[in-house]
Amino acid sequence: MPLTPATSKILNDETFAKMKKGVRIVNVARGGVIDEDALVRALDAGIVAQAALDVFTKEPPAKDSPLVQHERVTVTPHLGASTMEAQEGVAIEIAEAVVGALNGELAATAVNAPMVSAEVLTELKPYVVLAEKLGRLAVQLVAGGSGVKNVKVSYTSARATDDLDTRLLRAMITKGIIEPISDVYVNLVNADFTAKQRGLRLSEERVVLDGSPENPLETITVKLGNVESKFASSLSESGEVKVEGKVKDGVPHLTKVGSFEVDVTLEGSIILCRQVDQPGMIGTVGSILGESNVNVNFMSVGRIAPRKQAIMAIGVDDQPSKETLKKIGEIPAVEEFVFLKL
Incomplete structure (x- = not known):
């Protein structure tokens, strides 16, 4: 006390x-x-x-x-904390916390950040990564980027609302949105303050699903309102830039862009192409990337209906050159494309 x-x-x-x-x-x-x-x-x-x-x-x-x-x-x-055993234990705990922080790990013992137990941190770790990368993706889909003011985040989970602490996730989404468009370093301590300084309003919604609460979350959806998109297909029916993701086998995945369903791991970087759904498109884009020595780690296509519009999501390990991206854009069936750096 x-x-x-x-x-x-x-x-x-x-x-x-x-x-x-x-x-x-x-x-x-x-x-x-x-x-x-x-x-x-x-x-x-x-x-x-x-x-x-x-x-x-x-x-x-x-x-x-x-x-x-x-x-x-x-x-x-x-004098409980002054015994040799206590001093040794504290020294080890401090050293481990410093090493973990320098390695970018979440700190369970920070006094001025959201307090979350080590067990919860371990469980949330892949979702924390997912949250930041969804923020980074969403802001890069905005024309100009810096005009983002309204952010809506939805979490779907089979767990009761009281069993889901989203403070870490909110901080990482804020980090993902702000860092790519500024020189500010955002962390768990300053996330809310930095968002307030920049006029960023972030609202959260939790949707309870039926089913087993084995996993803390099913999906995270990030929507940016009142913005123009440089990739029109990323807009939802209500006109917001929308990206959605989930964790599969411990790995963050992008599962929806706008109204298009995709499935691509959030590793490396991503190329999004809106195209006419026709034979040979995957091979054509893959060949252009291969000729430029760009390694593809994942590829997924989501479409409205056969032979209609589709979105190809391509995960790449390397950043394509401007010339390579230009060749992709020059494919007759490609209507728009964007390169997103994670």
Whole structure:
């Protein structure tokens, strides 16, 4: 229990009077949470049978303190954290936390960031990656990028709303949206403040699904409102830039762009092409990339109907040259395309 205005002398004559006679008090938190004079009176009255203390209002306490001298009070120094074992444990924990932070891992012990247990961090880790990459994809689909002000995020999950802490995910979506269009480094600590500074309003919606709550999330959807898109097919029916993703076997996937369903891993970078659905398109685009020594790691095609419009999502390990992208754009059946760097 910390010592705050709300907890100062929280144990006093009034609270002792409400206790069952013979209660035992142990305080290893902060001395100021107990009214020491009231504790002496409670001990003398038999309300408190015994007290064990290692903290006091004034430290060190006076040698003639009635509390220290009381026959039913046991006092010890507040030295639990100063043992050799405790100091060694703290040193190891600090070293591991610093190494983890330098490696870009989430910190479960940060005092000025969302507090999430190590178990939850482990479970959410692939979704945290997914959240940031969806933010990066969405903002790169906006013409000009910097005009983003309204962000809507939807989470679908079979878990109850109270069992899903989205603060980390919100921070990473903010990071993904802001960093590609600015020189600001966004982290868990400054995400909300940075968003507020830039006039970015992010609202969240949680949709509860039927089914097994084995996974914390089914999908994450990011929508950017009141913007122009440089890839028209990324617009939803309501005119928002929309991307959706999910985690499959621990790997983040892009599963929807606008109203088109796709399936491509969010590794490396992505080329999106809107095209006429016709034979040979996959081979044609693949050949252009192969001739430029660009390795394709994943490819998916989502279409409205056979021989109608389709979107090809291509995951690439390398950044294609301008000439290579120009060749893709010159394919007669390609109506629009965009390169998105992750």
